[in-house]
Amino acid sequence: MAAVILGCDATALRRWNYRAAVEQVARTGTFLDRWQTFLRPDVCPGTEAWLFLSGSTDAASGLIGHGFVASGPFQGADPDPGSTDWFFALTLDGLLPPGEQIRPGTLGGTLSGDLLAKVTGPALVPLPPSSGPGLRRLWDAHGPSTAGPGEVLGGTFPPDAVSTVHVNRYERDPDARRACLAFHGTSCASCGFSFEAAYGGAGSGVMGVHHLTPPALLDDSYQLDPIADLIPLCHNCHAVAHTTSPPLTITELRRISSAAGHLNGEVVQDLALRAQEDAQRILDGGQM
Ligand SMILES: [Zn+2]
Numbered sequence: 001m002a003a004v005i006l007g008c009d010a011t012a013l014r015r016w017n018y019r020a021a022v023e024q025v026a027r028t029g030t031f032l033d034r035w036q037t038f039l040r041p042d043v044c045p046g047t048e049a050w051l052f053l054s055g056s057t058d059a060a061s062g063l064i065g066h067g068f069v070a071s072g073p074f075q076g077a078d079p080d081p082g083s084t085d086w087f088f089a090l091t092l093d094g095l096l097p098p099g100e101q102i103r104p105g106t107l108g109g110t111l112s113g114d115l116l117a118k119v120t121g122p123a124l125v126p127l128p129p130s131s132g133p134g135l136r137r138l139w140d141a142h143g144p145s146t147a148g149p150g151e152v153l154g155g156t157f158p159p160d161a162v163s164t165v166h167v168n169r170y171e172r173d174p175d176a177r178r179a180c181l182a183f184h185g186t187s188c189a190s191c192g193f194s195f196e197a198a199y200g201g202a203g204s205g206v207m208g209v210h211h212l213t214p215p216a217l218l219d220d221s222y223q224l225d226p227i228a229d230l231i232p233l234c235h236n237c238h239a240v241a242h243t244t245s246p247p248l249t250i251t252e253l254r255r256i257s258s259a260a261g262h263l264n265g266e267v268v269q270d271l272a273l274r275a276q277e278d279a280q281r282i283l284d285g286g287q288m
């Protein structure tokens with residue numbers, strides 16, 4: 001079966017509302033779209049399609065989606081009546097969240113450098129048949145997981161059970177969270193705590209993310225940028241960040257936690273002393 005690589009850039013993905021497309025594939029298994037090309041594309045129904053994101057750097061590039069061509073080429077679908085652009089229907093059955101694309105370094109053994117150099121910006125490049133099996137293996141290993149969309153991350157409470165931290169929906173979005181942690185790492189941006197370092201494998205997947213743009217500032221056209229707008233925060237720092245509205249900034253959080261300490265904070269000292277006395281009474285077998 002013939003296969004092609006479809007090149008696209010980040011602007012194209014944004015215009016496409018890529019995040020919504022990722023969500024739809026995760027929920028329903030497919031996302032149908034029209035693919036636009038300048039020249040008549042050499043595709044037919046059933047041609048396998050690999051979506052390649054070409055960014056300005058290798059880190060911003062990589063294999064990001066998979067699907068099949070669902071129609072022959074046709075013209076006249078452009079709203080601009082003078083346009084001679086070609087189109088074909090494309091059914092995508094797997095999309096990776098932005099930031100999780102399979103990078104050129106990983107693809108290197110399967111796709112030649114010459115081939116990758118051709119897939120810059122909007123491009124349609126035939127995939128050499130010899131590369132097909134290798135690409136399929138990479139996609140099976142690094143592509144989207146088949147876990148159900150309703151999955152609760154290990155070690156976290158269902159969102160409704162957490163009433164003291166008023167996270168917004170961007171902080172509960174698993175795709176956005178993965179993209180944020182893939183870029184920023186999994187240590188708390190405020191205190192540096194790492195669940196993996198403290199709890200080993202059991203702590204992976206526990207770090208939370210905090211939305212830096214106060215929800216009050218968001219309008220209807222807002223599109224989340226999981227790398228610029230989300231930051232990893234441990235659950236302690238996150239709870240403190242949300243004690244004010246708008247939330248404390250990361251700088252404010254760091255200043256507070258470095259200035260605090262069991263000895264200087266008056267409020268902390270009173271509470272800490274009382275808790276210590278209570279604990280002592282319990283240990284001594286006395287009554288509260
Ligand atoms: Zn923290």
Ligand SMILES: [Zn+2]
Pocket residue numbers: 166167168171209210211238241242247
């Ligand atoms: Zn938050």
